[in-house]
Amino acid sequence: MTIASFEPAALLAVLPEILLLALAGLILTLDMIFRDRRGTYLSWVTSAGLAAILVVTLVYSRPGEEQLILGGMVREDWLGFAFKVVLLFAAAVTALLSQGVEGVRDRGEYYALLVVATLGMNLMATAADLIMLFLAIETTSIPLYVLAGFLKGDDKSTESGLKYFFFGALTSAVMLYGFSLLYGFSGETNIYFLAEGMRAGEVSPWLMAAMAALVLVGFGFKISAAPFHFWAPDVYEGAPTSITAFISTASKAAGFAVLVRFMMAAFPAIEAQWSLLLAILAAATMTVGNLIALVQSNIKRLLAFSSISHAGYALIGLVALNHLGSASLVFYLATYVVTNLAAFGVVIVFARTAGSDEIADYAALSRRSPGLALALLVALLSLGGMPPLAGFVAKFYVFAAAVEAGYIWLAFLGVLNSIVGLYYYLTILKVVYLYRSEDEDKPVPVPGVYAAALGVCALLIVAIGALSGPWLEWALRVTGGLF
Numbered sequence: 001m002t003i004a005s006f007e008p009a010a011l012l013a014v015l016p017e018i019l020l021l022a023l024a025g026l027i028l029t030l031d032m033i034f035r036d037r038r039g040t041y042l043s044w045v046t047s048a049g050l051a052a053i054l055v056v057t058l059v060y061s062r063p064g065e066e067q068l069i070l071g072g073m074v075r076e077d078w079l080g081f082a083f084k085v086v087l088l089f090a091a092a093v094t095a096l097l098s099q100g101v102e103g104v105r106d107r108g109e110y111y112a113l114l115v116v117a118t119l120g121m122n123l124m125a126t127a128a129d130l131i132m133l134f135l136a137i138e139t140t141s142i143p144l145y146v147l148a149g150f151l152k153g154d155d156k157s158t159e160s161g162l163k164y165f166f167f168g169a170l171t172s173a174v175m176l177y178g179f180s181l182l183y184g185f186s187g188e189t190n191i192y193f194l195a196e197g198m199r200a201g202e203v204s205p206w207l208m209a210a211m212a213a214l215v216l217v218g219f220g221f222k223i224s225a226a227p228f229h230f231w232a233p234d235v236y237e238g239a240p241t242s243i244t245a246f247i248s249t250a251s252k253a254a255g256f257a258v259l260v261r262f263m264m265a266a267f268p269a270i271e272a273q274w275s276l277l278l279a280i281l282a283a284a285t286m287t288v289g290n291l292i293a294l295v296q297s298n299i300k301r302l303l304a305f306s307s308i309s310h311a312g313y314a315l316i317g318l319v320a321l322n323h324l325g326s327a328s329l330v331f332y333l334a335t336y337v338v339t340n341l342a343a344f345g346v347v348i349v350f351a352r353t354a355g356s357d358e359i360a361d362y363a364a365l366s367r368r369s370p371g372l373a374l375a376l377l378v379a380l381l382s383l384g385g386m387p388p389l390a391g392f393v394a395k396f397y398v399f400a401a402a403v404e405a406g407y408i409w410l411a412f413l414g415v416l417n418s419i420v421g422l423y424y425y426l427t428i429l430k431v432v433y434l435y436r437s438e439d440e441d442k443p444v445p446v447p448g449v450y451a452a453a454l455g456v457c458a459l460l461i462v463a464i465g466a467l468s469g470p471w472l473e474w475a476l477r478v479t480g481g482l483f
Helices: 010-032 041-061 079-098 108-126 130-147 156-185 191-200 205-222 232-238 241-266 266-294 299-319 323-354 368-383 390-404 407-434 446-467 468-478
Strands: 067-069 073-078
Touching: 010 041, 010 067, 010 073, 010 079, 010 108, 041 079, 041 108, 041 241, 073 079, 073 108, 073 232, 079 241, 079 323, 079 468, 108 241, 130 156, 130 241, 130 323, 156 191, 156 205, 156 232, 191 407, 205 266, 205 390, 232 241, 232 299, 232 446, 241 299, 241 323, 241 390, 266 299, 266 407, 299 323, 299 390, 323 368, 323 390, 323 446, 323 468, 368 390, 368 407, 368 446, 390 407, 390 446, 390 468, 446 468
Parallel strands: none
Antiparallel strands: 067 073
16 A cells, blocks of 8 residues: 555545544633633534534545545545544534533533544544554543543542543553554554564464554453453443543444454454454453443443443454454444443433432433433433334344354354343333333423524434434445455
């Protein structure tokens, strides 16, 4: 693969990142100008700005010929483009959901950090160089560490921020050591030239496997795969719920974007070895996440372990090492982002009224707010893989890819785990629809902005599930450059 010479048109490929940087500056400027009149306008500005950048991306940043640009630091291709669209959508919805979160909804620095983290994620999705990749990961991680501990008066929030930082710093150090070995043995920093450099240097497959394992520590942390998942429950519970939603969706999607690009570009010589390793990680991640979720009484912790299990399902698509597997991975992540945003949106709205995240307090929600209960029903059934919702189709595709690649045992284990997952999702819905409460005569108001966000997410969940063909064709197209 050659590196394209610099042309002004290449800037269109990074136009979303340029605009994100400008948006962060605009937010901070408005916050300084209107400091005495803080309100939800910052949420609207951030969400509208992110939505506008999404539109600009769709219109002006569509990739042409797949190539390395900006001195080989960035790869312009459909895979990166697809992840940018998903990440910008998740950030825009998160900004809207932040309106109802006490302590963050009127803080300019909160929204600026959210935008900067999105900028880092976009760069993660398109990075083609070890240096750019590490800078992108840190540009994403540092704002998220701050955002997780943003509620300084809340002990759980500060604890989650501190744990997230320490675990993140440790895994980043291990990953960086892996990067240094890759450069040392290949003489290259560009991801797409690493394999050729190691082949020319006659690097042992065992040594390549060791370097791959070191790199997977950092990537496994980003996607909360077992055994690198231990940070997720405490961080998800303690962080502001809007940031929990963002970490569980956008951050995970960005981690998978890096994982699929890096492993297939840098280690084609040992595909069988790392595929088997990822299959074991997928099996462990699914099983650990689902089994521990069974005993949770706090809905944010339950969704944390649910998120861990879904990382395992998504990993199956990469393990398959075929075109359908990669496409099913992208499809799965797109549906998961929409579905989990809907679930956390309901959690935020309910917590505004009830002041609780305990599952028992969701009793009689169907009587207190039928629309909110319906949104939760759609989201949880989709996460559980019930037809005809998007989650069912996404799981079907990743399991089909595993069977096609000969990983029948992994697909079978995925089906068993899906049944376990469906059990605890239905347990929540049983509380919502069948249990009675002393407060059932007190309605749970749903602000218009939340009703719109939840409505869009719910419609997308149904539409993707009912009309999965075009969405799968889109996923097959964006992953075509990997093969």
